Amino acid sequence: MKILSALKKPSLAEYAINEMSPSIIGYLKNLTNNHTIVEDVFQNSLKKLCQTKTKMKEIKNVRAFIFTVVRNEFKREISHAQKQKLEKSTCEKEVLQIANPQKVSKLEAMCLEEALMQLSLEQREVIYLKIYGGMTFNEIAESTNIPMNTIASRYRYGLQKMQELLKEQV
Template sequence: MSDDWLAALYDEHARALYAFLLHLAQSEHDAQDVLQGVFCALASKPKTLAGVKNVRSFLLRMAHRRLIDLWRRNRRLEPLEAEPPEIFAPAEDPDAVAFREAASHALAALPTEQRSVVHLKLWENLTFAECAEVLGIPANTAASRYRYGIDKIRDLLRPTLEEWK
């Protein structure tokens, strides 16, 4: 490996990992801590990636496991109740701002298990089998969690969408 392999890896994957962690943890502090932990672990054991076929999926799985470990250390299994983080790009149009705020709240209202699959499916474009691999669950469970999550988001957004009709 070249000397700057870690920097290149960070440049390629850190943004996606941070978005995934922020979406799940709903805490910038927790997301930053876990992200730093992932790259520190890789720096101390560069051979961790030897033989890995899908680096992004591997890093997402590593980040997910570290977040769960953080929650366990802090004796919690869900993110702390908080205002959902800003996960959508800023908008000028007041309707777009309102919809993005409603969508952020709808996503934040999902249980972590559903939110993680919805994020991986929509933001990372992973298949259910890949989502299952990242999260350590069966593919059918990933598909069910996605379906339940999307149904809940649809129900939560329905009043917002009906306002604009």
């Protein structure tokens, strides 16, 4: 029995839980400060991944596919919440610690977090997926259904704005 289960390929939901859950949770926390929305979207995304008939071997880019499902569930959840304006929160400030806590000091992390949170939602999303999600511009474009040039522009302008904000802090 154990040998058969070890040979079995994981489902999309199992892969999302075992390999991607920190990235997914971090991504959602970067988009909203509402813990309930984060939990609901994560659970609904896993449910969708369980229900999909598509097999992992049929998907060209599994990470991009999973982030697409998560993003679509987030958009659906937000529309149900009357599209209320999202606020910054202390939850979102965990983003840098999730990614690489040992590479920056606490003061640097706080400065980076503060600068990141001052970006537009669109810029934050792209920067998070690129840096913390490890996705390429092409993968981000594919998962968000936004042109790759727009993704690259949001990333570039977001980084420029962060640089300006960080210069002001020093």
